[in-house]
Amino acid sequence: MRMIDKHRFLLIAMLAAGIVTLACTAEVGPPAKVIVVGIDAVDIEVMKHLLDDGSLPNFSRLMSQGATGRLETFMPLTKSPILWTSIATSKMPNEHGIGGFVKSEDGGKMVPYTGNTRRVKAIWDILGEEGMKVAVVGWMVTWPAEEVNGYLVSDYIQYETEKGIKLDQQTYPEDLFEEIDSLRLTQKDVSDEDIADLFPVDRTAGDFGIASWHKDYVKMIYATDETFRRVAHHLNDKGVDFLAVYFNGIDSMCHGFWDFRTKQKHPLHSVIDNYYIWMDGVLGEFMDLVDDRTLLVVCSDHGFHGPRRTEDGSLYLGVYMHGQYGIVGLMGKGVRKGSSIIDAEILDVTPTILYALGIPVGRDMRGRVLTDGFEPEYLKSHTVSFIPTYETGDRVAGEPMESPVDDKIKEKLRAVGYIQ
Numbered sequence: 001m002r003m004i005d006k007h008r009f010l011l012i013a014m015l016a017a018g019i020v021t022l023a024c025t026a027e028v029g030p031p032a033k034v035i036v037v038g039i040d041a042v043d044i045e046v047m048k049h050l051l052d053d054g055s056l057p058n059f060s061r062l063m064s065q066g067a068t069g070r071l072e073t074f075m076p077l078t079k080s081p082i083l084w085t086s087i088a089t090s091k092m093p094n095e096h097g098i099g100g101f102v103k104s105e106d107g108g109k110m111v112p113y114t115g116n117t118r119r120v121k122a123i124w125d126i127l128g129e130e131g132m133k134v135a136v137v138g139w140m141v142t143w144p145a146e147e148v149n150g151y152l153v154s155d156y157i158q159y160e161t162e163k164g165i166k167l168d169q170q171t172y173p174e175d176l177f178e179e180i181d182s183l184r185l186t187q188k189d190v191s192d193e194d195i196a197d198l199f200p201v202d203r204t205a206g207d208f209g210i211a212s213w214h215k216d217y218v219k220m221i222y223a224t225d226e227t228f229r230r231v232a233h234h235l236n237d238k239g240v241d242f243l244a245v246y247f248n249g250i251d252s253m254c255h256g257f258w259d260f261r262t263k264q265k266h267p268l269h270s271v272i273d274n275y276y277i278w279m280d281g282v283l284g285e286f287m288d289l290v291d292d293r294t295l296l297v298v299c300s301d302h303g304f305h306g307p308r309r310t311e312d313g314s315l316y317l318g319v320y321m322h323g324q325y326g327i328v329g330l331m332g333k334g335v336r337k338g339s340s341i342i343d344a345e346i347l348d349v350t351p352t353i354l355y356a357l358g359i360p361v362g363r364d365m366r367g368r369v370l371t372d373g374f375e376p377e378y379l380k381s382h383t384v385s386f387i388p389t390y391e392t393g394d395r396v397a398g399e400p401m402e403s404p405v406d407d408k409i410k411e412k413l414r415a416v417g418y419i420q
């Protein structure tokens with residue numbers, strides 16, 4: 001090849017590469033990847049003062065760079081396992097079969113609801129069948145880990161079994177457990193130093209009725225969320241097309257410390273705020289994974305209202321402390337920056353993800369696509385398509401399965417006030 005031809009060849013090659021790059025950035029196709037960050041009980045009213053004073057830069061960024069709105073939960077207020085299953089299926093509780101935290105059997109024995117009692121497909125089942133590689137981390141009611149096209153790390157990895165007792169099916173595939181075991185934290189792995197920003201207790205703590213269980217409670221909450229955060233990034237690094245991760249901490253912090261929030265001089269006055277600030281940083285790490293091929297979905301299952309009183313003045317606790325509105329946020333490919341999403345409900349999350357990916361919505365799903373959140377151009381070139389159903393009838397729901405960590409689960413539910 002003569003020198004001049006060589007240069008011309010190079011130029012043509014570079015142009016061709018340039019054209020390819022241009023075509024990619026201008027491409028209007030669906031995102032190649034979706035990241036779902038589920039955060040229990042996030043409430044815009046609770047975090048408003050933190051947004052106003054700049055303490056939540058990533059939630060603020062989600063609002064300016066993405067599309068956000070309130071996400072209405074089921075009324076009357078109900079329990080989180082029911083809600084997170086409806087978020088992941090777009091089905092009503094009587095359809096998906098998850099009835100709460102625990103199922104009371106005859107004779108009063110409480111067994112936690114388990115994933116095998118779910119009668120319908122979750123978004124990760126549907127996307128897996130579409131050929132997408134999925135990773136699901138910590139989502140409520142996912143033990144025993146079901147077979148997926150990718151990885152599933154069940155919510156039970158947060159519980160430690162007694163010495164010598166092995167809990168099976170904590171992950172899919174089973175041998176994924178060995179791989180992520182070193183990333184797991186339990187309460188006793190968390191030092192005072194680790195939670196110094198979350199729980200600033202000083203020498204006078206005793207005067208305020210702060211008990212050692214308060215600190216242990218924060219350590220337990222932090223251990224779980226930090227475990228799920230680490231595992232989610234680990235699985236993301238393996239290369240997946242769909243990542244869904246769940247964080248419970250804000251809900252547990254609100255249940256445990258809401259009373260102190262109203263006492264300006266109490267040392268625990270700002271522990272809920274502190275946790276919001278920590279979660280904002282976690283959210284930011286997932287936002288940083290969003291490129292021009294990715295859609296990020298942030299959602300909560302309900303808001304937080306604090307204790308309510310009956311007419312005779314007695315307190316309603318548990319789910320009655322939840323608020324009617326959580327939040328929803330979209331960011332990334334196809335999303336209309338800075339827009340508001342109106343009238344969103346928890347059932348809308350799954351149809352919206354399917355739509356964004358160019359995959360048909362099941363006509364038997366109970367939610368709708370949150371079109372408010374997308375660019376007009378994107379909506380024009382992407383119409384919502386439907387199929388009658390994704391249910392093939394081969395998913396046989398079983399009874400709740402007992403496990404060696406059931407007592408640990410019930411202990412935690414009692415601490416948060418969800419069961420007696």
Ligand SMILES: [Zn+2]
Nearest residue numbers: 040041080301
């Ligand atoms: Zn919840």
